[in-house]
Amino acid sequence: xxxxxxxIGETGLQFYGKMTGSMSHEIKNALAIINENAGLLEDFTLMxxxxxxxxxxxLKTLAEKVIKQVQRADGIVKTMNRFAHSIDESxxxxxxxxxxxxxxxxxxxxxxVRGVTLEVESGASPVTVATRSFFLENLVxxxxxxxxxxxxxGKTVGLKAEQTENGARLKLTQLQGLSERTTSAFPxxxxxxxxxxxxxxxxxxxxxxxxxxxxxxxxxx
Amino acid sequence: xxxxxxxxxxxxxxxxxxxxxIRGIDADWVCICYDAIGRVESEKYDIAVLDVKMPxxxxxxxxxRLEEKCPGMKYIFMTGHGSEDxxxxxxxxxxxxxYLVKPVKIEDLIEKINEVLND
Numbered sequence: 001x002x003x004x005x006x007x008i009g010e011t012g013l014q015f016y017g018k019m020t021g022s023m024s025h026e027i028k029n030a031l032a033i034i035n036e037n038a039g040l041l042e043d044f045t046l047m048x049x050x051x052x053x054x055x056x057x058x059l060k061t062l063a064e065k066v067i068k069q070v071q072r073a074d075g076i077v078k079t080m081n082r083f084a085h086s087i088d089e090s091x092x093x094x095x096x097x098x099x100x101x102x103x104x105x106x107x108x109x110x111x112x113v114r115g116v117t118l119e120v121e122s123g124a125s126p127v128t129v130a131t132r133s134f135f136l137e138n139l140v141x142x143x144x145x146x147x148x149x150x151x152x153x154g155k156t157v158g159l160k161a162e163q164t165e166n167g168a169r170l171k172l173t174q175l176q177g178l179s180e181r182t183t184s185a186f187p188x189x190x191x192x193x194x195x196x197x198x199x200x201x202x203x204x205x206x207x208x209x210x211x212x213x214x215x216x217x218x219x220x221x
Numbered sequence: 222x223x224x225x226x227x228x229x230x231x232x233x234x235x236x237x238x239x240x241x242x243i244r245g246i247d248a249d250w251v252c253i254c255y256d257a258i259g260r261v262e263s264e265k266y267d268i269a270v271l272d273v274k275m276p277x278x279x280x281x282x283x284x285x286r287l288e289e290k291c292p293g294m295k296y297i298f299m300t301g302h303g304s305e306d307x308x309x310x311x312x313x314x315x316x317x318x319x320y321l322v323k324p325v326k327i328e329d330l331i332e333k334i335n336e337v338l339n340d
Binding site for chain 2: 029035036048
């Protein structure tokens with residue numbers, strides 16, 4: 001029996017695993033905070049049983065912390081759910097500002113661990129293309145993963161979408177360290193496979209400190 | 222016994238420290254790795270409890286830095302991995318380290334602290 005390696009499928013699974021793994025860590029943190037604050041509430045009631053007065057202000061603060069973490073975990077679960085559904089349709093109309101914001105949200109903790117800030121610059125009017133949403137999210141992540149090591153001292157990656165005559169371009173900006181990175185390995189096989197699937201092109205502009213993705217207006221079915 | 226807790230989640234690490242203090246353990250906390258390095262230069266701790274994934278520096282890298290400053294200090298890792306097996310598989314340091322999976326039970330943390338100090 002032969003095994004045919006599906007580059008896009010494998011890359012997609014790696015992307016899915018990386019993002020859900022990161023988000024599950026964040027949910028664990030929210031649960032851990034809820035756990036400790038619930039534990040403190042329990043400690044205070046045990047102390048009250050032994051005659052120590054309960055500070056109502058402390059109880060209120062602890063309750064507020066629990067509510068805040070429940071909201072945080074709920075937000076992460078909503079993001080995970082939206083991510084899961086981005087595979088539902090093969091080709092659909094995608095608002096690129098929203099895609100950039102979404103990928104920045106997905107990769108927020110991974111960026112934070114690397115000490116990098118992600119800044120999405122919203123355009124004056126929406127930029128929309130018909131494309132494969134999940135593949136595009138995957139490609140933006142791979143570019144971002146590379147870009148986060150190319151920020152130089154600035155430690156910030158800017159993301160923005162612009163309309164072009166034949167479609168749109170996505171820019172990853174403020175990459176002052178781009179010239180210091182060996183760019184021969186980027187784009188690699190995975191990025192190239194996704195670029196082909198999206199009928200997109202990638203350019204690295206060291207002078208402008210940018211990575212530019214050119215997308216067609218409609219990739220067709 | 223003095224314990225230093227390090228985790229970038231301030232609300233977690235402050236609550237854990239308070240719960241340890243309620244149980245008679247002298248515990249301090251910081252939520253920035255570099256603050257931990259500064260803290261051990263001015264204070265003496267018997268044990269450091271470190272989150273594994275933190276911004277700018279992992280708990281494993283922080284342990285290496287702290288070991289240079291405090292050769293005798295002992296360490297426990299707290300991890301957000303799904304299980305202890307996942308942590309072992311994901312870290313070369315894990316095989317020789319003490320660790321707990323979040324959310325941490327306070328009794329388990331105290332038991333682990335005693336275990337590490339008696340090792």
